[in-house]
């Protein structure tokens with residue numbers, strides 16, 4: 357039988373945001389619960405973490421007032437995972453709420469798309485306005501994993517291990533990748549910010565943040581829909597508070613997706 361994984365969303369918390377920050381040219385003055393996540397896959401390839409979350413310090417620096425912030429250490433502790441022992445981390449993209457190390461996950465190898473690295477090492481990383489999307493520790497964090505041989509570059513699609521597939525989609529960020537995970541009940545898509553919320557699919561509206569291309573965003577959404585067979589319960593977006601209601605919370609901030 358093909359290997360399968362249990363899939364969990366771990367949420368540090370949420371903020372209230374205007375819909376126009378999630379849906380491109382979306383309604384102004386209408387608010388949504390905008391949640392933050394990292395993900396944990398448990399299966400034969402060992403625990404795999406998807407994205408790193410962020411420190412309370414960086415959250416403050418970014419002016420994001422998450423109510424009752426749970427730390428990533430406490431979320432992983434609730435899942436009975438020692439961050440010091442994690443070997444494999446998938447980075448969906450490198451924006452600050454998805455990539456912030458500051459010494460976290462010291463033994464892990466990080467899988468990133470080539471186009472994401474090229475962008476941030478090139479034009480994106482040089483532009484002061486675009487840099488708002490990355491951590492103030494970005495250069496140091498990237499250098500730390502690169503110089504220690506813990507940065508792995510993916511160009512396109514990759515079967516990381518049996519049951520976990522990476523797929524480049526672009527759009528939201530040049531090297532945005534989604535993660536397709538085989539669960540006991542079938543394939544599940546960690547769509548992350550290629551979708552940001554379920555409403556992007558329902559209203560067929562690209563994410564409000566699209567550093568690369570709206571056409572790529574729409575292509576990504578079509579691909580996510582196809583992979584999940586149109587079933588929202590097989591998709592986890594990057595910032596949707598609806599995840600809190602859609603999936604069972606088995607411990608504080610820990611949601612069982614599949």
Ligand SMILES: [Zn+2]
Pocket residue numbers: 451453454549594595
């Ligand atoms: Zn994000």
